[in-house]
Ligand SMILES: O=C(O)C1=C[C@@H](OP(=O)(O)O)[C@@H](O)[C@H](O)C1
């Protein structure tokens with residue numbers, strides 16, 4: 001009997017026939033691109049971003065800012081020019097499934113004159129929003145709703161002041177208020193009360209981009225951030241490659257053996273994804289960062305690990321895929337907040353890895369992955385780009401594995417399959433940033 005035909009959204013993940021030898025040019029960082037776009041829209045003058053990420057999350061951010069009055073256009077193939085203008089409603093904002101759009105823009109919409117309505121994908125309606133919307137209410141901004149869909153009735157200005165919130169569900173609640181806070185009359189002081197904030201490097205990134213734009217930020221006390229009211233200077237920046245999106249390619253060197261190189265890897269960065277270097281080293285890779293970029297070498301052996309991913313939850317799906325092919329059980333912890341990401345990532349990973357044959361236990365705040373012989377099946381992605389990338393990593397060693405709805409990679413890396421194929425051909429001639 002022949003196999004049933006593949007759904008057109010399904011992708012037969014390529015199997016690695018031998019060691020890899022590839023240079024992969026990774027497109028720009030989602031987190032940096034979307035922070036730069038927001039600050040550029042709030043800035044005093046024209047900004048320029050070179051090599052921004054162009055993916056669903058960043059296109060939605062640009063469209064949303066345009067809906068509020070900002071002019072954003074390509075100046076040349078590599079450069080976006082952003083001309084700020086007074087923020088205006090009425091406007092409809094489609095957040096898709098982008099945490100950065102649904103969290104970063106309500107505090108911006110509060111500065112617009114008029115009603116701004118937010119909605120997004122069905123999955124986005126399940127993502128936590130309460131702390132940032134309640135914080136805006138506490139600052140006197142009229143908000144209708146507690147999650148998507150919701151509306152904000154801006155009056156053109158926000159008084160600002162001190163807000164207390166629980167950011168244990170997402171660091172983005174804090175980043176959101178800090179990004180817009182300099183434009184509030186009294187600035188903003190955000191105080192976190194609750195369990196530890198996840199993804200702290202992402203808040204450090206927010207603080208750094210604000211300081212680069214001339215904003216004074218005091219982050220000297222734990223769990224408290226103060227943004228002084230001030231003008232935001234225009235930006236003229238090159239966007240770093242997205243280090244979390246580099247992870248599946250680097251992981252491939254461990255699975256298939258061989259070497260993967262990522263040029264332009266920053267030597268200092270606020271991207272949490274930089275931690276992939278230490279994690280792959282712990283799993284047995286030979287990792288080298290020099291002036292040409294990052295190179296990762298593997299021999300097909302994957303070591304197990306016990307790791308706290310609280311700061312860098314984005315890497316979990318790819319690390320879990322590696323753990324399922326490691327030489328002993330692994331424990332990934334500190335990641336309870338992943339239940340509120342694109343999907344409940346802990347449940348999704350446990351289900352999909354178990355379907356292939358792994359023995360996976362979901363704990364309160366993570367996963368225990370016991371490697372077993374894997375057999376091919378359909379790997380479901382739950383509209384989660386990082387699940388799709390994890391499926392690709394597994395497919396290198398599981399011939400016949402099918403990744404369902406591969407198109408979901410478009411959230412942050414629309415060229416993923418092209419880059420993946422080029423990596424397996426041992427070259428990166430088609431990669432674009
Ligand atoms: O601020 C950002 O750019 C991000 C913060 C993190 O969110 P959480 O704090 O919700 O984990 C991260 O996982 C997400 O991919 C991007």
Ligand SMILES: C=C(OP(=O)(O)O)C(=O)O
Nearest residue numbers: 097098099100314341342
């Ligand atoms: C959690 C993620 O995205 P978002 O910005 O939508 O929260 C992610 O990219 O892994």
